[in-house]
Each structure stands twice: as structure tokens, then as C-alpha cells.
Amino acid sequence: MDFETLRKLSRDPWFGAGMAILSVVAALILLGPVLSPYDPYDMGFRPLSPPSSGHWLGINDGGMDILSELFMGLKNTVFFGLIAASAGLTLGALVGLSSAVAGGALDRFLMRMADIFLAVPPVMVLILVAAFFRPSPRVLALALAFLGWARSAKVIRAQARVVNGALHVKAARRMGGGRVYVIARHLMPEIFPLYVIGFAAQLRVAVFMEASLSFLGLFDPSRKSLGIMIHYALRYYYMDVWIHWLLPPVVCLTLLIMASTFLAVSLEKVFDPRLKETV
Amino acid sequence: MTMRIKGLTVSYTDGDHSLLALDGVDLTLSPGRITALVGESGSGKTTLGKALIGLLPENARIRGRVCLDGSDILELSEKERNRYRWQRISMVFQDGQAGLNPVMRISDQIAEPLIRRLGYGREEARPAVQRRLEEVGLDAGLAKRYPHELSGGQAQRVLLAMALVLDPEYLILDEPTAALDATTKNFVFSLLRDLKAGGRSLLLITHDLELVSGVSDDVAVLYLGQIMEAMPAGELLTEPMHPYSSALVRSFPGMDTVRDLGGIRGDAFYRFTHVHSHRDGSVHEHTHVKAPGTVHEGGHAPLEGCLFEPRCTQAIPECRTGDVGFTAAGSHSVRCLRGGIVAMLVMEGVCKSYGSVQALESTDLTLKAGEVFCIVGETGSGKTTLAMVAAAALGPDRGSRLFEGRDMDLWRRQDYRSLARRIGIIYQNPGEAVSHRFSVFDIVAEPLRIQKASFGPEEIRNRVVSALNEVRLSSAPEFLKRYPHELNMGAIQRLCIARALIHDPVMLIADEPTSSLDPSVQAKVLKLLLGLQIEKGLTMLFVTHDLGIARKVADRIAVMLAGRVVESGPAKRIVNHPSHPYTEMLVESAKGTAAPSLRIEVGGNQDEGICPFLHRCRFATERCRRRYPEVAALDGGHHLVWCWNPRRSSSIMDWTQG
Numbered sequence: 001m002d003f004e005t006l007r008k009l010s011r012d013p014w015f016g017a018g019m020a021i022l023s024v025v026a027a028l029i030l031l032g033p034v035l036s037p038y039d040p041y042d043m044g045f046r047p048l049s050p051p052s053s054g055h056w057l058g059i060n061d062g063g064m065d066i067l068s069e070l071f072m073g074l075k076n077t078v079f080f081g082l083i084a085a086s087a088g089l090t091l092g093a094l095v096g097l098s099s100a101v102a103g104g105a106l107d108r109f110l111m112r113m114a115d116i117f118l119a120v121p122p123v124m125v126l127i128l129v130a131a132f133f134r135p136s137p138r139v140l141a142l143a144l145a146f147l148g149w150a151r152s153a154k155v156i157r158a159q160a161r162v163v164n165g166a167l168h169v170k171a172a173r174r175m176g177g178g179r180v181y182v183i184a185r186h187l188m189p190e191i192f193p194l195y196v197i198g199f200a201a202q203l204r205v206a207v208f209m210e211a212s213l214s215f216l217g218l219f220d221p222s223r224k225s226l227g228i229m230i231h232y233a234l235r236y237y238y239m240d241v242w243i244h245w246l247l248p249p250v251v252c253l254t255l256l257i258m259a260s261t262f263l264a265v266s267l268e269k270v271f272d273p274r275l276k277e278t279v
Numbered sequence: 280m281t282m283r284i285k286g287l288t289v290s291y292t293d294g295d296h297s298l299l300a301l302d303g304v305d306l307t308l309s310p311g312r313i314t315a316l317v318g319e320s321g322s323g324k325t326t327l328g329k330a331l332i333g334l335l336p337e338n339a340r341i342r343g344r345v346c347l348d349g350s351d352i353l354e355l356s357e358k359e360r361n362r363y364r365w366q367r368i369s370m371v372f373q374d375g376q377a378g379l380n381p382v383m384r385i386s387d388q389i390a391e392p393l394i395r396r397l398g399y400g401r402e403e404a405r406p407a408v409q410r411r412l413e414e415v416g417l418d419a420g421l422a423k424r425y426p427h428e429l430s431g432g433q434a435q436r437v438l439l440a441m442a443l444v445l446d447p448e449y450l451i452l453d454e455p456t457a458a459l460d461a462t463t464k465n466f467v468f469s470l471l472r473d474l475k476a477g478g479r480s481l482l483l484i485t486h487d488l489e490l491v492s493g494v495s496d497d498v499a500v501l502y503l504g505q506i507m508e509a510m511p512a513g514e515l516l517t518e519p520m521h522p523y524s525s526a527l528v529r530s531f532p533g534m535d536t537v538r539d540l541g542g543i544r545g546d547a548f549y550r551f552t553h554v555h556s557h558r559d560g561s562v563h564e565h566t567h568v569k570a571p572g573t574v575h576e577g578g579h580a581p582l583e584g585c586l587f588e589p590r591c592t593q594a595i596p597e598c599r600t601g602d603v604g605f606t607a608a609g610s611h612s613v614r615c616l617r618g619g620i621v622a623m624l625v626m627e628g629v630c631k632s633y634g635s636v637q638a639l640e641s642t643d644l645t646l647k648a649g650e651v652f653c654i655v656g657e658t659g660s661g662k663t664t665l666a667m668v669a670a671a672a673l674g675p676d677r678g679s680r681l682f683e684g685r686d687m688d689l690w691r692r693q694d695y696r697s698l699a700r701r702i703g704i705i706y707q708n709p710g711e712a713v714s715h716r717f718s719v720f721d722i723v724a725e726p727l728r729i730q731k732a733s734f735g736p737e738e739i740r741n742r743v744v745s746a747l748n749e750v751r752l753s754s755a756p757e758f759l760k761r762y763p764h765e766l767n768m769g770a771i772q773r774l775c776i777a778r779a780l781i782h783d784p785v786m787l788i789a790d791e792p793t794s795s796l797d798p799s800v801q802a803k804v805l806k807l808l809l810g811l812q813i814e815k816g817l818t819m820l821f822v823t824h825d826l827g828i829a830r831k832v833a834d835r836i837a838v839m840l841a842g843r844v845v846e847s848g849p850a851k852r853i854v855n856h857p858s859h860p861y862t863e864m865l866v867e868s869a870k871g872t873a874a875p876s877l878r879i880e881v882g883g884n885q886d887e888g889i890c891p892f893l894h895r896c897r898f899a900t901e902r903c904r905r906r907y908p909e910v911a912a913l914d915g916g917h918h919l920v921w922c923w924n925p926r927r928s929s930s931i932m933d934w935t936q937g
Contacts, residue, residue: 031548050515057549065518110865146921149426159526166711166714167706167708167711168711168712168713168714168717169714170672171704171706171712172725172729173731174670174671174672174704175699175725175726175729176695176696176699176700176729177725177728181729185714185728186714189716190716
């Protein structure tokens with residue numbers, strides 16, 4: 001990424017908005033331990049207290065400070081999402097590209113595998129894995145990635161095959177360009193939008209999946225995450241807690257997903273020169 | 280009696296410079312034969328003529344021998360030389376008016392040699408003068424005129440009459456037709472034939488190649504004072520074997536020439552020998568080259584190796600150093616290390632099919648170094664497949680390919696990159712041939728980056744800039760950062776041309792390079808492409824469906840139909856005398872004169888072993904339905920047609936041309 005690209009990015013409002021949200025989130029994650037007024041695991045407060053000057057977001061049913069819990073939950077959720085999304089996408093891109101470039105038997109084998117993985121509902125498998133193996137959240141994120149690579153692999157393969165047959169790629173091969181060169185200079189840039197869009201999508205799926213698994217109680221109930229917070233808050237829907245308990249994690253989750261979408265849109269525009277003039 | 284010129288070397292000295300005008304010329308002039316001497320200005324043609332007649336200026340240094348009747352006429356004393364001059368050997372100079380004395384009547388000038396050499400009286404000479412004037416086609420009444428009362432063509436013929444007045448055996452004519460109009464030229468043609476029939480030996484110095492092929496028997500091609508090729512005159516236009524002869528022919532505007540005139544790459548130069556005397560008394564001699572019309576320029580002339588090497592389309596490193604002697608090739612004698620024009624690409628029996636579709640049926644194709652070869656045919660005739668097989672971009676199912684004398688398939692397997700550097704490809708659709716994510720700079724630099732081993736970033740930048748300048752595109756930093764979607768198609772195609780040429784390939788494959796451009800842009804891009812082809816001495820395979828374009832660019836044309844070549848030959852033959860009914864139809868369609876019934880159907884039948892044009896052919900016979908036609912060779916084997924009934928309707932021209 002050269003200076004020119006950075007300059008163009010910095011002038012794009014989408015990029016600005018995305019980066020602003022992300023930097024706030026990053027700051028909250030990094031400064032969480034310092035900013036947290038209390039230990040999130042401290043259960044020594046009066047459960048279900050409304051917000052007060054000592055506890056800005058009040059206390060949850062377990063007697064823990066919600067603000068401190070939010071910092072911790074945000075960090076866990078973001079890491080879970082990042083691990084699942086990047087691992088899943090890397091696997092998908094790898095499979096998709098090699099399938100497109102190699103073709104033949106390898107292509108057929110990999111795509112049949114992808115079909116099998118697409119047929120398996122990841123939630124069910126994850127429930128089983130989580131229930132019987134009790135893995136750490138990090139391993140569960142990798143498991144989610146392993147189950148979710150097929151969709152991006154299929155999309156990336158399709159696009160890579162189109163690009164692979166394009167005249168400029170044939171021309172590059174005829175100039176003596178090898179496989180590595182063609183993948184690096186022609187295929188990768190061409191599927192870049194799929195990559196960023198795919199990443200945003202995987203992130204969203206991962207964050208929701210984490211929330212769902214938490215909701216089903218398949219994580220350690222004492223673990224802090226946005227999903228688990230929503231899960232507990234919803235139990236008290238009949239009480240007037242949603243503003244200070246349910247809304248903060250939902251807003252954080254939404255902002256997280258919006259930020260990744262904004263960045264995806266902006267990067268796509270900048271990296272596709274044909275869209276650049278509209279920036 | 281023949282005149283044998285052996286190792287004739289002439290240089291003009293001027294102070295400590297000397298200009299080498301003739302360098303070891305061997306030539307034989309026989310009675311009853313016309314020998315032509317062709318070459319660019321400055322090649323030494325006139326010097327040779329003047330040397331034979333002994334009229335070289337004082338500063339000329341002559342070496343070698345000219346044997347006539349057992350004696351060397353270069354050794355003769357001035358007195359003896361005066362005797363044989365005009366009586367045995369005479370010369371007609373180029374500029375008619377300047378060769379005549381402006382204050383003497385024509386009759387007196389023609390009579391002068393008779394009076395002074397043979398002691399005729401003025402009255403005695405008169406009938407002889409009149410006879411000579413009539414012989415050269417001038418009215419006897421002109422005899423009373425002064426030179427300024429004559430036209431250029433008349434003056435030229437008066438000079439001829441003067442040269443003939445003493446009945447010399449040897450006649451040297453310097454550009455006898457340069458100042459003449461076409462009808463007078465025709466008269467001179469027949470006059471020359473008469474002179475030859477009378478047993479005279481003529482040396483014709485000319486750059487009019489029609490004169491050469493029309494009346495001469497032998498021709499010698501002179502370049503920078505050296506004979507490059509000697510051959511029977513009739514073969515100069517049809518099969519020149521030296522790259523220089525071929526380039527000369529390509530530059531000549533004959534009446535049936537169809538390709539746009541190209542010229543010869545680079546400039547001719549003169550060779551100057553410069554002698555320095557040092558203070559210590561030693562003398563140092565070295566040779567410079569200098570292009571005509573320029574001031575003294577550095578650079579040393581090729582002291583060894585081939586003189587034509589800098590401008591040659593097929594030079595190899597050995598041409599710069601090797602000892603270039605004559606090679607006999609049939610009736611030709613060629614001064615070329617490589618034995619004359621070589622084949623750049625020879626493909627034999629190449630077949631290619633895509634699944635069940637046979638795109639290419641056993642096809643032969645030979646590309647000669649430095650020529651533009653066009654493949655013409657309708658959609659689906661296999662042109663692009665053939666071009667891509669020639670470009671090593673596709674492997675044929677069967678058949679052999681020889682590129683620069685090496686097996687292409689083997690080369691491709693062993694070192695594809697070095698093969699890819701030798702071949703540039705230009706595609707039909709420039710918009711798709713470049714990645715829209717690449718900037719102008721990236722597009723042109725791509726081939727260099729792919730073969731990155733040998734280029735640093737600085738060199739890549741310099742080469743991209745010079746490549747862009749070559750295709751007349753801006754090389755400003757802002758332009759280098761542009762992207763294809765900001766450019767028009769013509770500019771993108773120029774980028775593609777720059778990209779194809781950045782490795783200095785020897786062969787260029789152009790697949791319909793202009794068919795996606797609008798006509799005005801197409802004209803410019805074509806002109807650019809052909810200019811580059813000449814200047815870089817490229818061998819080019821040009822694919823087009825448009826016969827109109829093919830005739831403008833091609834030296835040779837092959838017409839394809841249903842995966843086969845049905846006719847191939849020199850472009851002028853294919854366009855002026857199409858012999859395959861299909862080609863004839865193409866020519867008529869291109870002119871818009873084809874019968875409507877002929878135009879409706881496209882596509883050929885792919886039935887095994889029958890002419891693909893059968894069901895559209897007006898001339899089909901029972902034999903056509905049974906077997907695939909054998910090849911028929913026309914025009915001395917240069918024009919091939921795969922048809923049982925080749926069209927000869929317009930071939931009457933062939934007989935008159937001999």
C-alpha cells in the first residue's frame with residue numbers, strides 16, 4: 001500500500017467512520033483493565049441495582065458491575081470473532097485459490113469437501129463439540145473457522161476461475177509469469193473485495209455464533225462476552241433493565257459489525273481503480 | 280569479349296580523411312547482356328560507372344583490376360584511355376541538361392566525337408547524327424536546337440545518342456529513366472532491348488526496380504560499396520535473398536504493390552577513414568561512420584563483419600565479427616553470413632482441436648525474418664488458433680515448430696521465459712488484455728517484472744519510459760499513474776504494443792490488433808505498428824478478418840477456411856490475382872461486388888477430406904466431392920492454392936510478366 005493509496009483512504013468518509021469506531025473499540029479493549037472501575041468477577045454488589053454514580057451501568061443479577069463486565073466481554077468477543085474470521089477466511093482463500101489454479105482432480109476433491117462442509121450445520125457441530133469436549137473459547141473459534149471455510153472457498157474459487165481465464169492473466173502467463181506471480185499479482189488483488197467482504201461477514205457470523213452458543217449456555221457461564229451479557233439480560237426482560245444492561249452490549253455488537261462493513265466498502269473502493277473516482 | 284572487374288576499390292581522399300566508396304567489387308559484363316546495379320544513394324553505383332570509364336576525380340584512389348582483352352584498363356596511360364573511352368566504352372550521365380554544353384547546338388555536340396576521334400567532316404557527320412537521334416526516338420529536327428530548348432527527357436536521350444555515336448561495345452547508363460515519364464520510359468525499355476540484341480554489353484545504374492526486372496539479365500545489389508547479392512534480374516522482385524535486397528524491393532512503388540511502402544530501417548552511412556599523424560611520427564588510421572547530411576559523428580564503422588548488420592532484420596552476434604563472404608544459393612550469390620534471408624518460424628503439419636472441434640487441420644506455415652505475414656479468414660476459420668500456436672501460447676496436438684532454428688516445444692519446456700522474451704503478442708481486445716488494477720507503469724513494466732532477475736528498478740523505469748515514447752504515449756509521471764479505465768481503447772492498445780515490445784522481441788504476433796478500434800484510431804495504430812515493425816526489423820504474424828487491412832500491411836498472405844490454409848502467396852498476388860474461389864469471394868466481398876448469393880452463407884463443412892468451400896463454390900466439380908484438392912503452385916512456386924480448379928481468369932498478366 002503506497003502513500004497515494006493511504007491518502008485516498010484518509011479522504012474517504014467510510015474509512016474514517018470505520019476507523020473511528022474501531023479505534024474506540026481498540027482503546028476500550030486495551031484500556032479496559034484500567035478503565036474498569038471494578039473487577040468484573042467481583043460479585044459483592046447488590047444484584048439488579050439500577051445505574052448510580054458508583055456503577056454507571058448498574059449491577060447485574062449476579063452482583064457484578066456491568067460496565068466492567070462490558071469491557072471484558074467486548075475484548076473476548078472481538079478476539080473470538082477475529083480468530084474465527086481470519087482463520088476461516090485464510091483457509092477458504094487457500095482452498096479456493098489452489099482449487100482454481102490447480103483445477104483437475106484437486107479442484108474436484110476440494111469442492112466436494114466444501115459441499116460436505118456446507119451441508120453440515122455448524123451450530124449443531126459446535127454444540128456437540130462445546131458440550132462434549134469443553135474446549136477453550138480459542139479452540140472453539142478455530143473449530144468455527146474450520147466449519148465455515150467452505151462458503152468463502154466456493155466464492156473465491158468462482159471469482160479466481162473467472163480471473164484466471166481473463167485475457168490479462170493469459171497474457172501474463174505467456175510473458176513467462178509463473179503460478180506464484182499470477183496468484184500474487186493478478187488473482188489476489190482481483191479477489192481482494194471478496195476477501196474483505198468475506199472477512200466482515202465471517203466476523204459477524206462469529207460474533208453471533210458466540211452469542212448463540214453463550215445463549216444456549218454452552219460456554220462457561222462465568223465467561224464474559226457480549227453474547228453472554230445479552231443472554232443474561234434477556235432473562236430479565238420483564239424488568240426495566242434493557243437500557244443499562246441489554247442495550248450496551250447490543251450497541252457494541254452493532255458498532256463492531258458496522259465498522260467492519262464500512263472498512264470493507266472503503267477498501268474495496270480504493271483497491272478497485274474503476275470505483276476510485278466516486279470516492 | 281567480357282569485361283571482368285576484380286576487387287575494384289575506390290576511395291576519395293580529402294586532406295586526412297578518405298571516403299571509401301567501393302570496396303572489393305567483382306562484376307562481369309558480357310556482350311549481349313544487361314547488367315543492372317541497384318542500391319540506395321551513396322552505395323557507390325555511379326563511382327563504379329565512372330571508374331570503368333576513367334572519369335573519376337583527381338582525389339580518387341583506385342585499386343583492383345578491370346580486365347578487357349587481356350589488359351587492365353586501369354593501368355592504361357591517359358592517352359590510351361582516351362582512345363578506348365567513347366569508342367569502346369561510353370557512359371550516359373544522370374542529369375541530362377547538365378551533361379550538355381549550353382552554347383553548342385545538339386547536332387554539333389553529337390557529331391563532336393565523330394569529328395575529333397574519327398576525323399569526320401561536319402557534313403559527313405550529319406547523317407550519322409540524324410540516324411542516332413532517330414534511334415533514340417527523337418525528331419531529327421531537334422538537331423538544330425540548343426540544350427535549353429529541350430525537355431529533361433529529350434536531353435537525356437540526346438546524351439544517349441552521344442554515347443552511341445561511336446558504336447561502343449560497352450555502355451554505362453546512370454539512372455537512364457529517372458527523369459522520364461512512363462511512356463518515354465517504355466520507349467527507353469525497348470531501346471535498351473534493341474541495344475542488347477545488337478550485341479552490346481550494358482551496365483544499368485538505377486534505383487528503378489521495374490527497369491531491372493523488365494530489361495536486365497543480371498543484377499547486383501550494392502550497399503556501401505559492397506555487392507550484397509548478385510542474381511538473375513527476374514528474381515529481384517520475386518525472391519530477393521539478402522535482407523537488404525528484400526528491403527529495397529519493399530521500398531519500391533511498383534504498380535502491383537499492395538502493401539504500404541515501408542523503407543529500410545535505420546540510415547545508410549558513409550565510411551570515412553581518418554588518418555592521424557602523431558608527433559612521434561607514427562600514423563594512426565581509424566574508420567568513422569557518418570550518416571549523410573550530418574556532421575562528423577563518433578562511432579567506429581564495422582571494420583569487420585557485415586556492413587548491413589546495423590540495419591539487418593536477422594543479425595546475430597556473429598554478423599558483427601564474422602568473415603562475410605559470398606554464399607551461392609541457387610542462381611543467387613549472397614553476401615550474408617546466414618546464407619540469405621532465414622526462416623524465423625517454420626511450422627509443419629500442426630493440428631489443434633478443442634474437444635470435438637478441429638480448429639486446425641495439418642497446417643504448414645513459414646515466417647521469413649523481417650516480413651509481415653497476414654492470416655486472413657472468416658470467424659472460426661482457425662486464424663487465432665494458428666497465431667497462438669505460432670506464439671508458443673498454445674501447444675499443437677501434432678506437428679513440429681522450429682523457431683530461430685530451435686525446436687519450439689523443447690525450448691518451451693526447457694526455458695519458457697527466454698522463449699517468451701523473443702515473442703511479443705498483441706491481442707484483439709486491449710481492454711481485456713490488461714488488468715484494470717494495474718497502472719500504466721505497471722502494465723508496461725509487467726514483462727520486465729516477470730523476468731525480474733536481470734532488471735533493477737532504475738532500468739525498469741528507463742525502459743518503460745522509452746517504450747512509451749516509442750508508441751507515442753506520454754511518459755509523464757502523472758500519466759504513468761493512470762489506470763486503463765481512464766484511457767481510450769487506442770491508448771490501451773498502444774500500451775499493449777509497448778508491453779509486447781519491451782523485451783525487444785524478434786517476432787510479433789498481432790491477433791486482430793485493430794479490429795476493436797474505430798477507423799481513425801485504427802489507422803494511427805496500424806501506422807505505428809508497421810513503423811515499429813520496420814524500425815525494429817520485426818518478423819510479424821498479423822491476423823485479421825479484413826482483407827483491406829491485410830493488403831495494406833502484408834508482404835505475404837495466407838487465406839484460411841475451416842482450419843486449413845486454402846491459398847497463400849505474396850500479398851500482391853493474393854489481392855490482384857486470387858486463385859481460390861474462396862479468396863476470390865473474399866476479395867469481391869471486400870470490394871462489395873460479390874454476387875448476393877455468395878455472401879449469405881458463412882462457415883465451412885468439416886467433412887473429412889473434402890474442400891471446405893465445396894458447398895459454396897460455383898466451380899465445384901465431381902472431383903471436388905471426392906478428394907481434398909492437391910496443392911497447385913503458381914507464379915514460380917511462390918503462390919500456392921489448394922484447389923482442383925484454381926481460378927486463372929485473371930492470370931493473363933502472368934504471361935506478359937514472364
